[in-house]
Every structure is written in C-alpha cells, then in structure tokens.
Amino acid sequence: MPEITFVESLRMTLKEEMERDHSLMLIGEDIGRYGGIFGVTKGLQEEFGPHRVRNTPISESAIIGSALGAAMTGIRTVAEIMYIDFTTAAMDQIVNQVAKMRYMSGGKAKIPLVIRTQEGGGRGNAAQHSQSLEALFLHIPGLKIVMPSTPYDARGLLKTAIRDDNPVLFIEHKLLYATKGSVPDGEYLIPFGQADIKRRGKDVTLAAISYMVTKALKAADRLAEEGIEAEVIDLRTLVPLDFETILQSVHKTNRVVIVHEGCRKGGIGAEIASQIQEEAFDYLDAPVGRVGALNVPIPYSEPLEQAVIPGEEDIIKAVKKVLYMA
Amino acid sequence: MALQIDKILCLKMYEQMLTIRSFEEKAIELFEHNVIRGNIHPCIGQEAVSVGVCSNFRRDDYMVNTHRGHGNCIAKGADLRLMMAELLGKSTGYCRGKGGSMHIADFEGGNLGANGIVGAGLPIAAGAGISIQNRGTDQVVACFFGDGAANQGTFHESLNLAALWKLPVIFVCENNLYALSTPAREAISVSRISDRAMAYGIPGKSIDGMDVLEVYTKTKEAVERARAGEGPTLLECVTYRFFGHFTGDPGRGITYRPKEEMDQWLNRCPIKSFRERLIKENGITGQMEKTMEAKVKASIEGAVQFANESPFPPPDQATQDLFY
Numbered sequence: 001m002p003e004i005t006f007v008e009s010l011r012m013t014l015k016e017e018m019e020r021d022h023s024l025m026l027i028g029e030d031i032g033r034y035g036g037i038f039g040v041t042k043g044l045q046e047e048f049g050p051h052r053v054r055n056t057p058i059s060e061s062a063i064i065g066s067a068l069g070a071a072m073t074g075i076r077t078v079a080e081i082m083y084i085d086f087t088t089a090a091m092d093q094i095v096n097q098v099a100k101m102r103y104m105s106g107g108k109a110k111i112p113l114v115i116r117t118q119e120g121g122g123r124g125n126a127a128q129h130s131q132s133l134e135a136l137f138l139h140i141p142g143l144k145i146v147m148p149s150t151p152y153d154a155r156g157l158l159k160t161a162i163r164d165d166n167p168v169l170f171i172e173h174k175l176l177y178a179t180k181g182s183v184p185d186g187e188y189l190i191p192f193g194q195a196d197i198k199r200r201g202k203d204v205t206l207a208a209i210s211y212m213v214t215k216a217l218k219a220a221d222r223l224a225e226e227g228i229e230a231e232v233i234d235l236r237t238l239v240p241l242d243f244e245t246i247l248q249s250v251h252k253t254n255r256v257v258i259v260h261e262g263c264r265k266g267g268i269g270a271e272i273a274s275q276i277q278e279e280a281f282d283y284l285d286a287p288v289g290r291v292g293a294l295n296v297p298i299p300y301s302e303p304l305e306q307a308v309i310p311g312e313e314d315i316i317k318a319v320k321k322v323l324y325m326a
Numbered sequence: 327m328a329l330q331i332d333k334i335l336c337l338k339m340y341e342q343m344l345t346i347r348s349f350e351e352k353a354i355e356l357f358e359h360n361v362i363r364g365n366i367h368p369c370i371g372q373e374a375v376s377v378g379v380c381s382n383f384r385r386d387d388y389m390v391n392t393h394r395g396h397g398n399c400i401a402k403g404a405d406l407r408l409m410m411a412e413l414l415g416k417s418t419g420y421c422r423g424k425g426g427s428m429h430i431a432d433f434e435g436g437n438l439g440a441n442g443i444v445g446a447g448l449p450i451a452a453g454a455g456i457s458i459q460n461r462g463t464d465q466v467v468a469c470f471f472g473d474g475a476a477n478q479g480t481f482h483e484s485l486n487l488a489a490l491w492k493l494p495v496i497f498v499c500e501n502n503l504y505a506l507s508t509p510a511r512e513a514i515s516v517s518r519i520s521d522r523a524m525a526y527g528i529p530g531k532s533i534d535g536m537d538v539l540e541v542y543t544k545t546k547e548a549v550e551r552a553r554a555g556e557g558p559t560l561l562e563c564v565t566y567r568f569f570g571h572f573t574g575d576p577g578r579g580i581t582y583r584p585k586e587e588m589d590q591w592l593n594r595c596p597i598k599s600f601r602e603r604l605i606k607e608n609g610i611t612g613q614m615e616k617t618m619e620a621k622v623k624a625s626i627e628g629a630v631q632f633a634n635e636s637p638f639p640p641p642d643q644a645t646q647d648l649f650y
Contacts, residue, residue: 025460051460062449062483069453072438073388075460096443097450105431105439106422107647142648165650
C-alpha cells in the first residue's frame with residue numbers, strides 16, 4: 001500500500017466523492033485557487049469549477065447557514081471552517097439550525113452536510129487558533145462527531161461522513177496533516193461508532209482521540225519498556241460512541257485513562273468516565289483517569305504551550321496513577 | 327395604483343388575507359384557553375405582506391420564515407389542519423408536535439421552516455439559492471425577516487453572499503417598526519432599511535406593506551429578476567402588528583407604542599382597505615363576500631376540529647427523529 005499524508009488522503013477522498021456525486025459541493029474560506037490553508041482542496045476548484053468548490057468571503061455564519069440551506073434542498077455539501085476556533089462565529093447556525101433542523105421539523109429535513117474543520121495546539125498558534133472544542137459539540141444533540149487519527153481512517157471516515165444524510169462534524173488535527181500512513185487505492189468505508197484498537201494490552205486501557213492517539217501510542221511504547229502493557233483504543237467517532245469496545249477493554253484491564261487534548265474540565269473524558277463508572281463500576285481497580293489540557297487558554301510561548309497541552313509524560317503519569325505506582 | 331391585476335387573483339388574495347386573520351384570531355383564542363403552549367407571535371395587521379409576496383411564488387419555490395410566520399405559511403399554501411395540529415402539539419402536525427408555532431416547516435410545499443432565532447434564516451435562504459443555482463432550475467427563494475433581523479450579522483453576510491453570486495433570493499423585510507419593544511428608529515442607523523441594499527450593489531425598495539397590490543407588484547419585479555438569474559433584491563415592506571410582540575404582551579404593546587400611533591395604523595387595516603377597493607373597482611358583491619367568509623370560517627373550524635381530534639404524540643416519540 002502506498003504511503004501518503006493525511007492531507008493527500010483527504011484530498012483524494014474529496015475528489016473521488018465529487019466524481020461519484022456530481023452535485024456534491026464544497027464551500028469555505030480560501031478553499032478555491034489557494035487550495036485551503038493546509039492544501040486539502042488544492043486543485044479541486046480548477047477541476048470541478050467555482051460552483052462546486054465555492055470560495056467564500058470570511059463569513060462563518062453564512063458558510064454554515066448556506067451549506068445547511070443547500071443541503072436541505074438537495075445539494076450534498078462539505079463546508080469547511082478553517083479553524084475550529086472560528087466555529088464560535090457560526091455557533092447559532094451550528095447549534096440552533098444545523099443540529100436541530102431535522103428534529104424540530106419532526107424528522108422531515110434531510111441534511112447531508114459535513115462540517116470539516118481542524119483543531120489542536122502544538123504549533124504556537126496561541127489562544128484563538130489552537131483550541132480543541134469537540135466537547136462543546138458533544139453536548140449538542142443532533143451532530144455526529146468524527147475525529148480521525150490516521151490517513152487511513154481519515155479516508156474511510158470522510159467517505160462515510162459525506163454519504164451520511166445527517167450533519168457530521170469532521171474534526172481534523174493540524175499536527176496530523178503532514179503525517180504519513182498506508183492508504184489503499186481501492187474504496188473502503190469505515191462505519192461510525194466503531195472504535196479501533198490500535199495497540200493490544202492487558203494492564204491498562206488508554207481511550208484516546210485524534211492526535212492524542214499518536215501520543216498515547218508513544219506513551220504505550222515507553223510503558224512497555226517498564227513492563228506495562230497498555231491497550232490503546234482510538235475512539236474515532238464521539239457521536240456515535242463505540243462504548244462497547246471501551247467496556248470490553250475495561251473488563252479485561254480493570255484500569256482506564258481517557259486521553260484528549262481539550263480542557264480536562266468538562267472535556268469528553270468527563271462524559272466517558274461517567275459512563276464507565278455507571279456501566280463497569282465493579283470491574284474497576286482504580287478510579288477512571290483523565291488526561292486533558294490545563295484549564296487555561298492555550299498560551300503562545302513554547303514552554304507554556306507544552307505545559308498546558310498534555311503530552312506523553314502526562315499520559316504515563318496518569319497510567320502510573322491508576323496502577324498505584326505513582 | 328389602478329387595479330390591473332387579474333380579478334380572480336385579487337379574490338384569491340383577499341380570501342387568503344381573511345384566512346390568515348381568522349387563523350390568528352383563533353390561535354390567540356386557543357392560547358388564551360391554554361390549549362396552545364409557549365407563545366405565539368400573531369401577524370394580524372401584516373397580512374398584505376404575506377399574501378402580496380407569496381402570490382408570486384410557485385409551489386416549488388422556497389420560503390424561509392420568521393417566528394411571526396403563520397401568515398407566510400398560509401400564503402405559501404400550507405394546510406391549515408396540519409398547522410393547527412402543530413400549534414396544539416399533536417402528532418398529525420407539520421412537525422409531528424416537535425416544532426410548534428415557531429418552527430412550522432413544509433418541505434413539500436417549499437416552506438423550509440420558520441425560525442426562533444432572529445436573522446438566522448437569511449443564510450439558509452442564501453443556501454437554498456445556491457442549491458437552485460447549482461441545480462440549474464428557475465426556482466426562487468423568499469426570505470422573510472423582520473426589522474430586528476436587519477441588525478444581525480447574518481443580514482450582512484447573507485446579502486453580501488447573495489449579491490456576490492447573484493443568488494435567486496428575494497429578501498423581504500417585514501418592517502413592523504418594532505423589534506419586540508425597541509422602535510426601529512432607535513435601533514437602525516438608516517431611516518429606510520431598503521437603503522442598505524446599496525451597500526451590496528443590489529436593488530432595494532421600500533413598499534407600503536399595508537397595500538397588498540403594491541406588495542404583489544413590487545415583489546413580482548424582484549421575482550422576475552431572480553428567475554432571470556440577475557440576482558437578489560431587498561424589499562422593505564413597512565407594516566404594523568396590530569397585536570403586541572406575542573400573546574401576553576401587555577395591552578397589545580401599549581407599554582412601548584403610543585395609542586395614537588396604534589390607532590392610526592389600525593385605521594390602515596390592509597384587509598379593510600383592500601375590501602373597499604374590491605367593492606369599488608372589482609365589483610365584489612355582498613353575496614360573494616358572505617360566501618367567502620363562510621368558506622374561511624369553515625376551513626378554520628375544520629382545522630381546529632382536525633387538531634382537536636388528533637392524538638398527542640406518545641412520549642417515546644421524544645427520542646425519535648434526531649438522525650435520519
């Protein structure tokens with residue numbers, strides 16, 4: 001299988017889906033000739049024209065609202081919000097319109113809409129370009145949430161997202177774009193709600209998401225040197241959540257740490273930990289651990305940013321805590 | 327303006343205006359009897375805008391609506407029975423009881439839904455315009471919004487986008503002079519909202535929203551322009567809500583509207599003035615009126631009966647319809 005980058009995988013997938021569905025439209029800022037600030041849509045406007053790859057003004061509410069209007073009236077749409085931080089400028093459209101339209105209309109609206117965006121820190125982009133906001137959207141009924149961690153998963157999950165008739169928030173991580181991985185040429189779809197066990201282990205479960213899967217795998221390698229075998233589960237989708245895979249792993253390891261980059265306070269770990277204690281309390285040999293960012297905005301300066309965003313060390317520390325080794 | 331519009335169309339418009347008024351009066355009555363929950367925002371006084379605008383549309387044209395939207399739904403061809411059932415929270419309602427007054431949608435009739443968030447419908451209308459453009463049809467979109475919405479960021483974003491891409495959208499501002507209690511003159515930087523069209527390089531017109539024929543004629547021009555692919559128009563229909571902001575607004579809005587002003591506008595009732603013209607210029611007879619009034623009354627009563635006899639949704643329906 002050829003090795004390609006995360007960006008190339010996304011671009012190939014968008015191109016294939018646009019060839020497959022001749023009405024599929026992309027809409028967003030700087031996605032036209034410029035090809036997107038990370039190059040995901042490079043060449044697509046030249047190939048498919050300005051009506052199918054709509055380069056918009058800086059108008060986040062209009063991007064989401066018009067994508068919704070188009071999707072509701074028969075145009076399958078992938079809207080791009082350049083940074084997840086900018087979704088806050090379109091929050092009414094996402095939360096009150098996109099997420100509620102189907103339910104509010106008694107199930108009559110069909111909304112084939114993907115909102116592609118990217119999040120995360122680690123590049124010195126500071127407080128308004130580095131957040132991880134998936135927990136905000138997890139709280140809103142009516143949105144599916146997808147967070148791939150590899151080029152392979154990105155391709156299979158994006159295909160599923162585009163072909164879904166519901167609103168899907170597809171969250172990429174800026175540090176994943178340049179990463180490489182094996183991606184087959186042939187078509188494959190990865191269903192939502194199917195976590196992927198990226199490393200097997202018996203001592204502790206690490207349930208991670210997006211770029212934190214990469215960090216969790218590195219932490220697991222280091223833990224293995226100390227004789228601790230961590231099982232790393234890539235959740236891949238938060239809505240729907242494959243809780244069954246987490247549960248089975250916890251039944252085996254009896255210890256679990258949830259790993260995400262968003263703030264620990266009110267983060268996705270809080271929700272998952274709560275579900276674990278409800279469903280597997282008697283299997284737990286230690287309280288559920290959570291790894292997340294410190295409860296401050298993401299600072300600019302490198303040592304400060306590294307202090308706030310969780311890294312391998314934080315994961316190792318959390319694992320040792322649930323093993324009562326710390 | 328001379329009455330040059332087709333006589334049959336005039337009668338149809340008059341009947342629709344009567345229907346809207348009767349529907350709203352009945353809805354207020356049902357609200358006062360605690361049969362309707364939450365709030366309703368009656369559009370009594372604004373019937374000429376709903377009917378004058380929507381009489382230009384085909385069933386396959388789209389409409390994006392506001393919280394004060396019953397009249398627009400009716401003018402766009404909604405079934406009164408399904409509307410009333412929705413207001414009563416019944417499972418036979420347009421939204422199976424999940425939407426209520428502020429969220430009535432009828433996708434088959436081109437009604438993309440009313441909105442409880444002021445100004446939120448404008449980008450959705452632009453998106454329906456994009457869809458029309460990409461599919462290459464000659465449909466158009468009517469985007470209703472109020473004077474309050476003209477101050478939201480979505481107004482600017484959507485008009486800019488629609489103008490930029492020549493989207494087939496008719497932006498219809500129902501300027502009833504008040505955003506809840508705040509007078510437009512204290513909230514809007516220009517005296518005519520239609521002047522804002524200039525900023526986007528599109529035509530903008532202010533219309534007497536109490537004159538159904540003027541609304542019809544001016545909208546017709548905008549619709550023709552949109553169908554021809556020449557882009558959007560901003561129409562400001564100056565009108566007045568005879569009731570307050572919502573059922574429950576003390577004294578129909580007397581706390582923030584001078585009595586003289588309210589009386590003055592009540593005297594300009596769009597139904598009354600249209601009736602006078604129809605009698606004078608269109609030869610409508612007392613007998614015709616009686617027949618029409620009886621028909622309207624029967625349709626409202628039929629809607630109430632249908633709604634009353636319909637079942638409430640069972641509680642287990644609460645978790646349905648989230649995803650397709």
